[in-house]
Amino acid sequence: MPARRAVTGRSQEPRKRFAEELRSLRAERELPLRKLGEVVGWDWSLFSKMENGETLGGPEVVQALDQYYGTPGLLLTLWELAVSDPTQFKERYQRYMRLEAESVSMWHYAVGALPGLLQTPGYARTLLSTSGMEGAELTKQVEARIGRRTLLLGDGAAQFRTILSETVLRTRLPNGDEWREQLEYLLTMSERQNVTIQVVPHEVGLHTLTNTDVMFLRLTDGRPVAWVETGYSGDLVEGAAAVEGLQLRYDRVRDLALSPAESRKFIMWTLEETSCEPSI
Template sequence: MSASLREVREARKFGLRELARALEVDPRLLSQWELGIRVPPVEEVARILGYLRVDRAVTNRILALAQHVKDPNWLDSNPSDLPAALTGVMQCERSASLITNWSPQIIPGLLQTPDYARTLLSASETKAEVVDARLVARLKRQRILSGYEPVRLKAIISELAIREVVGEAGTMSDQIDHLLALGVTSNISVRIVPADVGYHPGKIGMFALYDFPSDPSIVFLEHHHASAFVNELEAIASYRKLVKVLLDKALSEDVSRELLREAAR
């Protein structure tokens, strides 16, 4: 539903702030509706579709989604069994102009090889069909890094994630080779934070900061069985400061590549 709302707005050539102003809605709230972070009331969905003059068939389809979005049976019928937060993450990734990702323990999902990703997914899920579905979704997400207008990605990774042995023999070396290959592309920056830099606030956990061409920025926090989207201005400013701290501690791209080559041996 959230993705559909954004698609119809963009199809009508409306900017998010422009539509929010016309509907007298806070642009941050409208952004949250379009990203699946918050659920809009059905009447607000109808008002948006009416203002955009969306045709009846599309309107009925989106309204049906809006009416059932909180129905657990509707949600449980998802055949891919993907986490609910993943919808918002995928929408953020597709819409962002810049993604800044801090990963203190594992390689970021957008940069994972299939074998590395499967090993991680299998560690927390025993059903093979669920692992397969989530693996396919993760690999599809990586398409934003290539193509006509690829998203820019700043990946800040702890050395601990590089040194951690994941999977069978060859899985980790293949993963590091993959990082080396991606790190030389013009839209991807890979920088490593050495393990011996001491304590810093980034050790608390991983996060992704999404910057959009015109929409307010969003931070996504991910843990084992919980996740959260944050868009309060004060919180975003705090995470930007944390990014600066991490970049100050990180090795340059060239030195990071040297460390990766050494780790792959």
């Protein structure tokens, strides 16, 4: 029997497939990049980078392209697949990310940095760049991280709770405008019914998760798993006894945290404090 042939010669890798479709649609119309920029309303250099796979762009520009090309929803669907593609992340995170996408609820504790699901582009870029990442790879990883925020949006989104050490809110971004944007985004997300944000103030002292970042996932079959992370590595914990032990520690920290309403006031106070500082 002859080998089965692929239906098309298009790439099966989401990011490459998205770029290929952009190039193909423009080529069919024999449209120069500069002309595309004029008619759609974005700088043509952005479209060049998108077609070369250097950036994915944002949902607004992709929707505009869908409208112009007469492909309602096609490009946006390819874009969503590209930004959430787990192959953009390091190998050790891939199984965790698959479980995260399937989870019905997520409980998180943050020691020193905000969870990726609540990060703005400016925060993500600054945090990722501290590891030495730069250029196209940095842009790619920022887009991938921001794309994951869709897990908390839309109908049927997973329930998410994060408990933030006060350290997280005291560790500001160098850029004041980007830091204020991040705090405002936290307040916006805290208004969603599926998102709960709490703060553990410094005054409570040492506790059971003082040096442990952890995320609990409850899967569709009711089984809980945990992801424990440091700045250098992470471990997926699936053993029932180990997960239960971590959950007990988490519950004790939650008992120490401010209520969601008090935590929101704390974030608002932090934002007001930042906004009152003179610009340099």
